Amino acid sequence: MPIDWIWGLIGGLLIGTGGAIYLLGNGKIMGASGIIGGLVDGSGRDTALERILFLLGVAVLPVILMPFYRSVDTHLTDNYYALIAAGLLVGVGTRIANGCTSGHGVCGMSRLSIRGIVATCCYILAGGIGVIIFRHILGVI
Template structure:
């Protein structure tokens, strides 16, 4: 299967999940908020949908990993780089008061000015990071 098809299906599923979560529970599908709410000790009824949502996030790429002909889930860098990236993303979501899914998918769809600004900042930062890593540093070691 072609990479563009997986990307398209993934985008459709992300949008569908966001709409279903907002329509059924009135909640924004912001992953950092979902995870933070789970860790901070929420009620059992609130815990169930959060765990289900996060398990779905893990189950989809694991299922694709076993799909013939795909390379989904194969790390491109070593564990130290992935750990550093994860920590930076965590710090960024706290500073930005939300993540790309909460701001970029849900907030922009709701025409939230704060989310539109946050999404522009996310995108510009990502572009600058890719430029620096690829063209100035010369890539990341494995």
């Protein structure tokens, strides 16, 4: 629906503004998997508070905005095998590739980084093939 697209565009502008603030303010690339990963594996110990506060902002803003919405649903599957398999793939994959939708997608592609573009093509292609396999062939999602 076009109204969803407009909200998508507005949300995108907000996401990009966050990335711009993080880049020009702190000199860092706003990549969710890198920010979380550095906390998880200890490689970002020196910047732990910066990372935690960033993630706090990410988690809290939806709570503040939620009262303005009639209903909010993630429509997340209740298939725990799928959730755990997906979590492992996302965790391992983003760390090996050094980025996810925000780092490679938003920040990388906007500076025409060849790595960002290649990574984005790979995960979109894999995601598309994944949906074909899991939804249309196996019927598990």
